[in-house]
Amino acid sequence: MPELPEVETTRRGIEPHIIHSHVIDVCIRQPKLRWPITENLQQILSGLEIQRVDRRAKYLLLITGPGQLIVHLGMSGSLRIIQAGQSPAKHDHVDIGFDNGCVLRYTDPRRFGSIMWNQGAIDQHRLFCNLGPEPLSDEFDGELLFQRSRLKKQPVKTFIMDGHVVVGVGNIYANEALFLAGIDPQRAAGRISRQRYLLLARIIKEVLARAIECGGTTLKDFVGGDGKPGYFQQSLQVYGRAGKQCRNCSAELQEVRIGQRSTVFCRRCQR
């Protein structure tokens, strides 16, 4: 469910409800996520004020004085604000209660997500210290893609989805950006010109920014932290459209697997 736009939508949805609130309760019904949740999370969080909610890559960061709660939604996770007292459903694994009556509820059927506590600077964390730049920041541009791709033989799609190069480009938006840039996703990353990478970087920024404006892409039953659905789905050009007509040239869209991930593209428009 969550790619970067969905995570950012979630961040914007939950922050207003919990900012400057204090944690009064933590309820862990299922600690077995991708990594086991710290068992003493209750003791750690109790009484702490949420100063703000940040995002780095697809991680949400609940910032407190002593440290941050790092939340990743994996493939199927979501965070919702509910009112205290609502009974939990099957995959509602964690509740964090606040002194204003709000409860932050973590739901994740597949449990690929994670909830971790970190003290100190976030960029020292082992999962964060080698991450590439944010795609919407000035640090990320076509020149970076061009430089970092030299000599690389891996498909360009794999390359732009590598979080060590740039974060936040997941399967949906990698497919979409490569279509819009007219680049064959199977092409070796090191054999693409600077000119084309400049275009690709601009398009990645544009696609992600537009998807965020739309509140993300509604897939399955994704809803943001405030319960509103995302409307980017209707803008998708290739993702989920294998076998259908290219919106640009009417050719039949092809599907291949790249790095175990479904890849849809137009043979005529993407070279």
Place this chain on the structure above:
DNA sequence: ATAATCACCTGCTCGC
């Protein structure tokens, strides 16, 4: 170092 594959888990869709 780089690149490809595996692993984690549940739910849903598809073909027979």
Place this chain on the structure above:
DNA sequence: TGCGAGCAGGTGATTA
């Protein structure tokens, strides 16, 4: 209607 196979938004760990 039932059942196994395959696939799904991510990404760290493991294997060549």
